[in-house]
Amino acid sequence: xxKVNNVExxxxxxxLALRGMSLEVPKGKIIALLGSNGAGKSTTLQSISGLLSSxxxxxxxxxxxxxxxxxNGKSPDAIVKSGIFHCMEGRHVFPHLTVEENLTAGAYTRKxxxxxxxxxxxxxxxxxxxxxxxxxxxGLLSGGEQQMLAIGRGLMAKPKLLLLxxxxxxxxxxxxxxxxxxxxxxxxxxxxxxxxxxxxxxxxLKIADYGYIMENGRVVMQGEVDRLLEDDEVQNHYLGIGTExxxxxxxxxxxxxxxVW
Amino acid sequence: xxxxxxxxxxxxVVGSIYGLVALGFVLIYRSSDVLNLANGEFVLIGxxxxxxxxxASNLPFIVALLITLVISVLLGFxxxxxxxxxxKNAPVIxxxxxxxxxxxxxxxxxHMVWGHRTRTFPQVFPSEPxxxxxxxxxxxYLWSFITVLVLLVTFTLFFKFSKMGIxxxxxxxxxxxxxxxxxxxxxxxxxxxxxxxxxxAIGGTLLGMINGVGPxxxxxxxxxxxxxxxxxxxxxxxxxxxxxxxGIIQNLAGGYLDPMVGGGLxxxxxxxxxxxxxxxxPYGLFGKxxxxxx
Numbered sequence: 001x002x003k004v005n006n007v008e009x010x011x012x013x014x015x016l017a018l019r020g021m022s023l024e025v026p027k028g029k030i031i032a033l034l035g036s037n038g039a040g041k042s043t044t045l046q047s048i049s050g051l052l053s054s055x056x057x058x059x060x061x062x063x064x065x066x067x068x069x070x071x072n073g074k075s076p077d078a079i080v081k082s083g084i085f086h087c088m089e090g091r092h093v094f095p096h097l098t099v100e101e102n103l104t105a106g107a108y109t110r111k112x113x114x115x116x117x118x119x120x121x122x123x124x125x126x127x128x129x130x131x132x133x134x135x136x137x138x139g140l141l142s143g144g145e146q147q148m149l150a151i152g153r154g155l156m157a158k159p160k161l162l163l164l165x166x167x168x169x170x171x172x173x174x175x176x177x178x179x180x181x182x183x184x185x186x187x188x189x190x191x192x193x194x195x196x197x198x199x200x201x202x203x204x205l206k207i208a209d210y211g212y213i214m215e216n217g218r219v220v221m222q223g224e225v226d227r228l229l230e231d232d233e234v235q236n237h238y239l240g241i242g243t244e245x246x247x248x249x250x251x252x253x254x255x256x257x258x259x260v261w
Numbered sequence: 262x263x264x265x266x267x268x269x270x271x272x273x274v275v276g277s278i279y280g281l282v283a284l285g286f287v288l289i290y291r292s293s294d295v296l297n298l299a300n301g302e303f304v305l306i307g308x309x310x311x312x313x314x315x316x317a318s319n320l321p322f323i324v325a326l327l328i329t330l331v332i333s334v335l336l337g338f339x340x341x342x343x344x345x346x347x348x349k350n351a352p353v354i355x356x357x358x359x360x361x362x363x364x365x366x367x368x369x370x371x372h373m374v375w376g377h378r379t380r381t382f383p384q385v386f387p388s389e390p391x392x393x394x395x396x397x398x399x400x401x402y403l404w405s406f407i408t409v410l411v412l413l414v415t416f417t418l419f420f421k422f423s424k425m426g427i428x429x430x431x432x433x434x435x436x437x438x439x440x441x442x443x444x445x446x447x448x449x450x451x452x453x454x455x456x457x458x459x460x461x462a463i464g465g466t467l468l469g470m471i472n473g474v475g476p477x478x479x480x481x482x483x484x485x486x487x488x489x490x491x492x493x494x495x496x497x498x499x500x501x502x503x504x505x506x507x508g509i510i511q512n513l514a515g516g517y518l519d520p521m522v523g524g525g526l527x528x529x530x531x532x533x534x535x536x537x538x539x540x541x542x543p544y545g546l547f548g549k550x551x552x553x554x555x
Contacts, residue, residue, distance in 0.1 A: 054437050056350075080443030092438035094431045105431045109425065109443035157443065 001027045001193055002048065002084075002161055009040075011055065017043040021215040023195075025161060025200075025234060030187050030194045031205040032225070034238055035214035041197040041249050042089055044214070045163045048195075049086035050076040066161070081109050085159035089166045089197075091150045095139025102138050102149055106156030118154070123152040126182055129227055144175040155186065162186075164196040168189070168203060176200065180250035182205050199253070201238040213238065263395045266471035266518040269509060275403045278408040282414065282464040282481060283488040283500035285457030291433035291495050292453050293355045298360045300461055301482015302367035307333055309479055312472020315383050322385045326466060330418070330459050337458030341451045358447075365518060378470055386470075405467040412463065420497070423437050423453060431494075440526025469536030480528075484511075487531035491538050493548025503546070507531050 002025040006090055006127040009018035018040045026032045036042050047059050048071065063083070071079055096101050103123060107228040109117050124131035133141060138149055140175075147167055164183065168176040185209040187194050197235040198204035205211055211228045213221040228234050282304060289297045311329040314320060322329075344363055348356050381542070386400040420426040431439040432449045440446055468478060492503025515527035538545060 007506075042301075049441065050440055051437065054440060063328075074447070077442045077443040080441070086441045088441055090434055092441070094434040096434050097427065098429055101427055105427050105439070105444070107430055113424075149381050164262070179267045204426060223504065 001025055001067060002195070003063075003065040004044065005065065007044075007047055007050060007064060008060045009043050009057055010060050010091070011043075011057040015215055017057065017217055018047065018151070021047075021214070021218055021241075022121050023183065023222075024218060025195050026195050028187070028193055028206055029209045030196065031076065031186070032208035032211040033195060033197045033205060033214060034199070034201045034211060036199070039214040040217040041214055042165055043208045043217075045086055045195070045197055049084055049163060050077075051086060051088070057084070061216050067173075068215075074092045077109065080157060080159075083158075083160035084158055084163065085154040085157045085161070086163040087150050087154045090145045090169060091143070093138040093141070093146045093149050096137055098135050099141070099149055100134045102123050102153050103156050106153035109157055113246075119158075123155060126155075127152055144171045147171055147179055151179070151182070151186075155189060155192070159192060161193045161195065164194060166197055166199065168198060169199045173175070176203055179212055180204070183207060201234070202240075205239075264516065266396050268512050270396065270398060271507060272512035274406050274508070275468075275512065276505040277406055277543035278464045278467050278504070279481070279488050279508050280501035280504025281357050281412060281460050281486060283485045284413075284497060285460040286485050287454050287492075287494065287497055287500040288429070291497075292429060292436075292450060293345075293356075294358070295360065297457060298357065298482065299340075299364040299367060300457070300485055301479035302364050302371070303336070303458050303461035304465040304468070304477065304481050305371055305474075305479045306336065306367060306465070307458075308465030308474040310372060310459055311462070311466040312380055312382055312469060312474050313375075315385075326463075329462050329466065331449070332420060333458040333462040334455045336369070337420030337455035338451055340458070341454040344452065345454065346447065353517055364479075364482070368476070371476065377476050379473045379477070379524065380397050381392050382470045384485045390530070405471065408463070408467065416497075427450075444518045463495050483530055486536045490535050493545030496545065496548055497546035499545055507534065508535065 004021060004023045007018050007021045008016070009021075010016055012034070021044055022042065023031070023033065023044070032043065033041050043052065043057065046055065046057065048064050050071065052158070053059060054076070058101070059072055066082060066084060069082065071082070094105060095103065100120065104116065105121050107119070110116065124134075129145055130148055130152060133145065141149065150168065151164070167179055179204050183196065185196060186192055196204055198210065205225050205228060207252060208225050211222065211225055212219050213228070213234065221231070223231075229239075285303070286297055286300050289295055307329060308538055310332055314325040314328055315322065334531060342362065344359050346354060388399065390397045390399050391403065393472055420430060424493065428439065428444045429449050429452065431442065431444060431448055436446050439449070455541065456513045464481065465478060472478075487506045488503040489500055490504060491535070492499025492501070511527055511530050514530040
């Protein structure tokens with residue numbers, strides 16, 4: 001469904017953020033994209049959604065393909081219309097708009113204005129808390145509620161593919177679990193494909209079908225979730241299992257291994 | 262007492278027009294942080310265009326006004342396309358400077374086309390004043406006030422319920438997030454400039470019918486600054502209330518204080534208010550201020 005082929009992305013014409021990034025999202029699946037800070041996860045999502053240009057970045061090589069169509073150079077609004085919705089890192093709800101107005105704004109590109117109210121009700125079904133808060137300005141919501149709103153707002157656009165950037169950022173662990181269960185539920189009920197970027201590998205791998213691990217602007221490891229969970233390096237590095245000694249050793253070892261790339 | 266009420270009525274009417282013009286100013290500021298210093302010239306052009314259409318043809322006022330509004334929409338669109346959009350990655354201060362340049366350009370253009378003589382509108386409303394008890398109101402004041410009220414209500418509904426209105430507020434809140442909704446920020450900005458030009462033209466036409474159309478009208482662009490600073494630069498409601506307040510205070514000062522000091526205070530008072538407001542409440546009465554939850 002979505003194919004990112006060997007993409008190279010640059011900020012301010014000189015900072016190389018992606019060096020040959022490739023990944024694939026099949027229809028109806030949840031794909032996790034993991035990696036440490038600065039690995040290029042968010043840049044990958046921005047290259048897909050076209051928001052890269054608003055941060056002064058551009059794709060200098062490679063292609064992004066969605067349902068057989070090349071997205072390179074398309075404007076963000078054209079990409080939303082083709083069925084990809086990007087929930088940005090840090091939630092970015094509209095603080096002075098009410099919860100319900102935020103949801104309406106999510107449906108901006110839709111032509112079927114009549115069904116919007118019905119879909120807003122459906123979002124309240126997924127996130128019942130939002131229903132009680134619908135008249136409240138979104139800026140006054142808690143972090144978790146804002147994240148629910150940000151995801152709900154994305155669903156209002158009826159996307160075929162939802163890009164989620166760090167939905168767990170700054171949210172209490174208990175709520176993180178809840179939100180990820182919601183994500184799984186959405187994927188199953190709506191058939192929306194999901195590409196989720198996370199630092200919290202544990203919770204992301206729990207719901208994902210397939211995972212990619214990024215470092216330095218490219219994929220260093222990928223595989224079915226079960227295989228990733230068993231992998232020693234993933235356990236030490238991203239899941240926080242194992243001793244501190246192990247981790248140091250692995251960092252050193254893995255760096256050497258990666259020189260081959 | 263009658264004198265006071267008379268001044269109050271004038272103040273409210275003029276103030277409502279200030280509020281209307283300030284609305285356009287605030288819209289642009291909210292969506293792009295730009296102070297449109299060519300706002301006064303928009304008012305001027307609106308007034309002149311409507312006047313010229315009315316005198317050159319025998320069209321009824323309402324038709325002339327509608328044509329003026331269409332021309333204003335085009336003016337707003339072309340300013341956004343030719344001046345603002347090419348500067349989209351430039352610092353805000355550069356764009357503000359560009360609006361100053363635009364103000365000179367448009368001001369010069371008006372001089373070239375219409376000269377600098379003050380012209381009067383053909384009679385649109387009956388000149389026979391209406392008596393409310395001891396109060397005398399000329400129909401043009403009454404109609405101006407009604408027009409502005411209708412427009413303000415329309416805009417409130419527009420921002421609350423229409424797709425474009427919500428999109429405009431979304432862009433004002435967080436342009437990048439709005440982009441990720443599939444909202445075309447370019448189009449929203451174009452519509453914002455068009456609305457600013459339209460309300461300015463309506464303001465120009467109404468003021469022109471009250472005082473005549475002349476280059477001096479562009480100073481409303483300056484008077485609008487105190488209005489928005491008083492109301493809060495980013496508050497639409499503040500702009501309207503600020504408009505009424507400045508209009509009323511200005512006319513009270515003109516009525517009571519000017520005879521004592523020999524005149525001129527009417528023009529100065531709004532700026533005295535600006536100084537006080539900046540000292541006491543720098544974000545204005547309804548502005549949101551710097552601190553906010555992230």
